[in-house]
Amino acid sequence: MRVCLIAPNYFPAENGNAVTVRRIERHLRLLGCEVRVFQVDKMAGEELLAGVKEFAPDLLHAFHGYHGGRMAHAIAEELKLPYLITLTGTDVYQALDDHRSFDTHAALKGAVRLVAFHAYVKRRLGEHLPSMEERTVVIPQGVELPSLPALPVPAQNEECTFLLPAGLRPVKNVLFPLQPLAALHALYPGIKLLLVGPVIDAGYAAEVMDALEQYPFARYLGTVGHDAMGNLYRSADVVLNSSLIEGGMSNAVLEALSHAKPLLVTDIEGNRSIIKECHTGMLYRDVGEFYRKAEHLATDPALRERLGQNGRSLVRDKYPPEREAEAYLELYREIVGLVKATNA
Structure with missing residues (x-):
């Protein structure tokens, strides 16, 4: 499986979207996926399109309905590729209603699947776009579990x-x-x-x-x-x-x-x-x-x-990250299968 991740931020950014993309990328690779990340805020549209075309992925996976989704939508139309979008927050709570709404709606409607971190995000999306709710699946975020040193419980009234x-x-x-x-x-x-x-x-x-x-x-x-x-x-x-x-x-x-x-x-x-x-x-x-x-x-x-x-x-x-990546890989396979069946 060859997958392009279309990321609003990636590296060296340290915001939530970048952390999410790097974690999913790492665990998809462990599952045997070929993954390439394209960073929207660092690449011009023509450069991004050429890079995706050269990589020849099976599908595109965008993060954020506006920042990553609109780019995935444009590339998918040009290269005839399926794509999915992971909803990350302000796309559902802000970009569906503000000046970004036209591009955000178009990107969401063009996606084969949408991913929400929790069921309530899926419900909120359905309030805006009822037809999108049935195409939305819930995949919770994962988190690495660090090893921790044994520390004594602090005494009362310390800092x-x-x-x-x-x-x-x-x-x-x-x-x-x-x-x-x-x-x-x-x-x-x-x-x-x-x-x-x-x-x-x-x-x-x-x-x-x-x-x-x-x-x-x-x-x-x-x-x-x-x-x-x-x-x-x-x-x-x-x-x-x-x-x-x-x-x-x-x-x-x-x-x-x-x-x-x-x-x-x-x-x-x-x-x-x-x-x-x-x-x-x-x-x-x-x-x-x-x-x-x-x-x-x-x-x-x-x-x-x-x-x-x-x-x-x-x-x-x-919330193990391995479970998160496995759920995405299963979804990728479903999307590729749907496309093959449609084109048969």
């Missing part, structure tokens, strides 16, 4: 480090935790906040940098390579997600769970698909709820340990 891994763009809402954590820091001086992630929206990033000057307990660490993120997860006590939307499953949330870290996350569909209240983490809806639950986590190391271990067990049992 508590909150880690917020997120690209700097408005949808990630990274300014939200600053004020409630500042109030907690006044009571518990050992509280710290570390923000890590690439600058995606320069204007929003400037707002974040200005705000951080008012909160000395918080630091922005910049972009950290995915391979180095493990050390940050291990050093953190609580991992945050403050996103306004998530397209099914945040890589950062899954990775935090794989490192046995408790989570405090916004009560949105994408986070609810993974986090169960007081079992693998905590969900918040407003500033007051965030403050109360952050204080509980900061002052109860036994709670942090229990939530973290539950989370690691969850991703070990339900």
Whole structure:
């Protein structure tokens, strides 16, 4: 099986789409697939078309209905190839309604299959495009399970480090935790906040940098390579997600769970698909709820340990990357079979 992955980002990008593409690529290769990745943000359309034509794949697999999907749609029409699209978040929640809607609709309608990370994304797509729901399959994200050193449970009232891994763009809402954590820091001086992630929206990033000057307990660490993120997860006590939307499953949330870290996350569909209240983490809806639950986590190391271990067990049992890649390979075979049957 020869597969072209049409990726909005790939390398050296460190955002969620890039992490997803690299993980799927790696595990497809382990299953014997010939895979080539074409990075939309680094290649002109003519160059991409020529590269795909030279590789002569059996099908195209695009990520994001707009960023990867519109390119896959154009190439597929030119080369008469089937394609599928993995929906990654803002394509379903934003690009179906904003100025990108025409291209996004065309790309989705041309795909043989669509993939959602969770059933609720499939349902939401069906609200916009009812005919697309029956062509959509659910394949959960996978996550690597790292080996972890044995660490003692920290004593009461020691320092508590909150880690917020997120690209700097408005949808990630990274300014939200600053004020409630500042109030907690006044009571518990050992509280710290570390923000890590690439600058995606320069204007929003400037707002974040200005705000951080008012909160000395918080630091922005910049972009950290995915391979180095493990050390940050291990050093953190609580991992945050403050996103306004998530397209099914945040890589950062899954990775935090794989490192046995408790989570405090916004009560949105994408986070609810993974986090169960007081079992693998905590969900918040407003500033007051965030403050109360952050204080509980900061002052109860036994709670942090229990939530973290539950989370690691969850991703070990339900989200292995091998299962994710096997599901994609099975889907590829189905698509190629459909095309052969149609052309027979």
